[in-house]
Amino acid sequence: MSWWEADDDEDDVFDEADVRVRPNPKANRPRTKRRPAHEDAxxxxxxxxxxxxxxxxxxxxxxxxxxxxxxxxxxxxxxxxxxxxxxxxxxxxxxxxxxxxxxxxxEERTSLLRRSADDTDQVERVIVANADQMLVVVAAADPPPRPRLVDRYLVAALDAGIRPLMVVTKTDLADPGEFLAHFDGLDDLRVFRSAHGAAPTAEIGRALAGHSTVFVGHSGVGKSTLVNALVPDAGRATGHVNTVTGRGRHTSSSTVSLRYRGAAGSGWVIDTPGVRSFGLGHVDPANVLGAYPDLAEAAEDCPRGCTHLPGAPECAIQAAADAGRIGSSRVDSLQRLLETFAAREDY
Missing domain, CATH: 2.40.50.140 (Nucleic acid-binding proteins)
Known part of the structure; x- marks a missing residue:
């Protein structure tokens, strides 16, 4: 039989099944979503x-x-x-x-303090987890207070379910009374004052004991100085305010947790970098209204889609204030916070 003639013997016929394939353990291993339990964690x-x-x-x-x-x-x-x-x-x-x-x-978080790049950005930046208090540090002068930025801090705290506190520094340079009047209607906003670089550390320390408190503030307001006074071994860098621009220099470059130990007990001070903007694109305005229970109750009679801002038609909150059933300072405080959302397209 010639070499080109086919053999009728089936045993001599080759097909793909006869090709030996080298096993690849990684490629042939079945995929699974199971993950180790890490019971020793x-x-x-x-x-x-x-x-x-x-x-x-x-x-x-x-x-x-x-x-x-x-x-x-x-x-x-x-x-x-x-x-x-x-x-x-x-x-x-x-x-x-x-x-x-x-x-x-x-582990499951009890709170999340977040911010966005601006009010139109829905992408959130998580700043700190599991804090139950926010201490807003603001200067009475040098640099001058920025009520709108403070409003944004307070909105972020209320949205996260975090209790707000405030420290006003440099009160020897200016009277903060007019600035603080903007927040008269906000419940549970405790305010501390410091002058000549001396903060009431004992009084503030009593408020810190047993809590995780995140410190926020505009650059140059004395936040790092206050942190160093409360936590002597913190070693947070301090800066100065530019006399030309009136702006402070960023001195805290990262967010860190520092243990506070005082006569009233221990707690955690969470220092954050100073910021000049605080976007609220991720915040639901309804959470701000929830911080005013009496106003939220009155708002139930508002028309659908009511902004509760000055001039809003048939606003039940404004009607209650005009009738003297609700304090005007509380309505003014709420409206100031809600105005931070006025430019948002989704509100």
């Missing part, structure tokens, strides 16, 4: 982040309290991890030099 407080490395406090207030460094696990690459988070950490959490743990999960 320990819970820690995120104190700060620097170039992708997180400082985490393990066994807080316990006999083995220690700081450790951790990286983000691959499965959390799309999850924001911020100062104040309660993180689940595995690996080497001894805190010894050269060791590195791994954050594999975040």
């Amino acid at each position: 320990v819970i820690g407080r995120v104190l700060g982040v620097d170039r992708g490395r997180y400082r985490v406090l393990i066994d807080e207030d316990g006999p083995e309290e220690r700081e450790t460094t951790a990286a983000r696990a691959r499965e959390l690459r799309k999850t924001a991890i911020v100062t104040g988070d309660r993180a689940r950490v595995v690996g080497d959490t001894s805190g010894d030099d050269g060791t590195l743990g791994r954050i594999v999960g975040i």
Whole structure:
């Protein structure tokens, strides 16, 4: 039989099934969404982040309290991890030099303080997690107070369910009375005053004990100086105000948690970088009205879509104020906060 003649013997016929394929364990492994349970994970407080490395406090207030460094696990690459988070950490959490743990999960947050780039940006930037108080630091002069920026801080706090406090510094340079009058109608806004660089640290400390308090403020208002007075080993850089522009220099470059220890107890001071703008694109205006229970009750009689701003037709809140059933200062305070949303297309 010639070499080109086919053989009728089926055993001599080759097909693709006879080709030997080298197994590839990675390619042939079935995909799964199951993740390790990490039952050995320990819970820690995120104190700060620097170039992708997180400082985490393990066994807080316990006999083995220690700081450790951790990286983000691959499965959390799309999850924001911020100062104040309660993180689940595995690996080497001894805190010894050269060791590195791994954050594999975040515990449920009790609050989130957020901001956006501007009022039209719906993308939120998480500033801090699990804070229950916000301390707004504002100067009576040098630089002059910015009521609209303070309004924005307060709106963000109310939206997050965080209790607002305020410290007015440099009251020896100017009387803050006219500025503070704007906030007379806001419930539970406690105000502290400082002069000649001396803040009432004992009084403020009593308000900090037992709480996680995030400090916010415009650059140059004395926020870092106040933090250093409350937490002597904080070492936060301080700056000055430009005499020409009236603007302060950014001195705090990152958000960090600092432990406060005072006669009334301990707490956490969360210092944030100074900002000149605070977008509210992520905030629901209804959450601001919720901070005024009596006004919210009156608003139930407002027409649908009522803005509750001055001149709003058939606004039940304004009608109640005109009739003397609600204090005008409270209505003025609410309207000032709601005016921050007036330019938003979605409101």
